[in-house]
Amino acid sequence: MVQYNQTHFDVSFGALADATRRGVLEQLGRADASITALAEKFHMTLTGMKKHVSVLEQAGLVTTEKVGRVRTCKLGLRRLEEEAAWIERYRQLWDARFEELDKVVEELKLKEKADGRKKRN
Amino acid sequence: MDERRGTEATPMKNRTEVERKSERELVVTRTVNGPARLVFEAWTKADLFRRWWVPKSYGLTLLSCDMDVRVGGRYRLVFSHQGSTMDFFGTYREVTPHSRLVWTNEEADGGETVTTVTFDENAGKTLLVVHDLYPSKEALDAAIASGSTGGMPETLDQLEDLLVSLTSNSATK
Numbered sequence: 001m002v003q004y005n006q007t008h009f010d011v012s013f014g015a016l017a018d019a020t021r022r023g024v025l026e027q028l029g030r031a032d033a034s035i036t037a038l039a040e041k042f043h044m045t046l047t048g049m050k051k052h053v054s055v056l057e058q059a060g061l062v063t064t065e066k067v068g069r070v071r072t073c074k075l076g077l078r079r080l081e082e083e084a085a086w087i088e089r090y091r092q093l094w095d096a097r098f099e100e101l102d103k104v105v106e107e108l109k110l111k112e113k114a115d116g117r118k119k120r121n
Numbered sequence: 122m123d124e125r126r127g128t129e130a131t132p133m134k135n136r137t138e139v140e141r142k143s144e145r146e147l148v149v150t151r152t153v154n155g156p157a158r159l160v161f162e163a164w165t166k167a168d169l170f171r172r173w174w175v176p177k178s179y180g181l182t183l184l185s186c187d188m189d190v191r192v193g194g195r196y197r198l199v200f201s202h203q204g205s206t207m208d209f210f211g212t213y214r215e216v217t218p219h220s221r222l223v224w225t226n227e228e229a230d231g232g233e234t235v236t237t238v239t240f241d242e243n244a245g246k247t248l249l250v251v252h253d254l255y256p257s258k259e260a261l262d263a264a265i266a267s268g269s270t271g272g273m274p275e276t277l278d279q280l281e282d283l284l285v286s287l288t289s290n291s292a293t294k
Contacts, residue, residue, distance in 0.1 A: 082265065094137050095151075097174060098153065102154065108159040
């Protein structure tokens, strides 16, 4: 799975190394577009554009969805959004942990109080 | 000793904050309504620790929890989720009662992540700061990219699946 992560980065960099693909990302930043429209815009064959989109898709930069016969492309989660989403999930995990920790500490406090009373009596 | 009770804290949820402090650091802060010695106890006694480390709502089972809490002592947590198990293990580097715990996370292949927890008591409450120092920027980036939230990126993909399914409603669309 380390390999997966390494590959993930290589794929991202590979995807951005190509001028056409950077152009496609810019284009999708303005509006979602079908593969056909992108092929026309960049004066390419449909097959050629499909390949580029597929590279971007594998890198997690673009997502595609087929509606009817048209495959629409849009920007995937950007790195910063991805990071913000991850941090929020991580925060929720810790928040849930701390809620349970609160209960444990509450219990210890009560126990200590009870023990204290016993000692005084 | 101190008999002043003041107003017994009304049950109010304290805020958990998470910040990526630098390329290699992640910091979690939270105040717990209790003195540091009790909070520390909950972090260092296995039978207490296992009650809160894995939140019930996450549907994971903690199969075993061994903690030899002293400098150089080791810990190992084994979780089970949908038939597969995951191990988390490492070594305690510092154990300063009621104020500081440092341990390593050794299950990842990319190098050790070092976790430092400080317990800072003030007026009967304890400010907890959980600081994770990743071996490299790449390791933390990779943890984020893989989506895992365990602080132990490589072994937690299954946990991640679970977390994603549980939190997808509130996560960024």
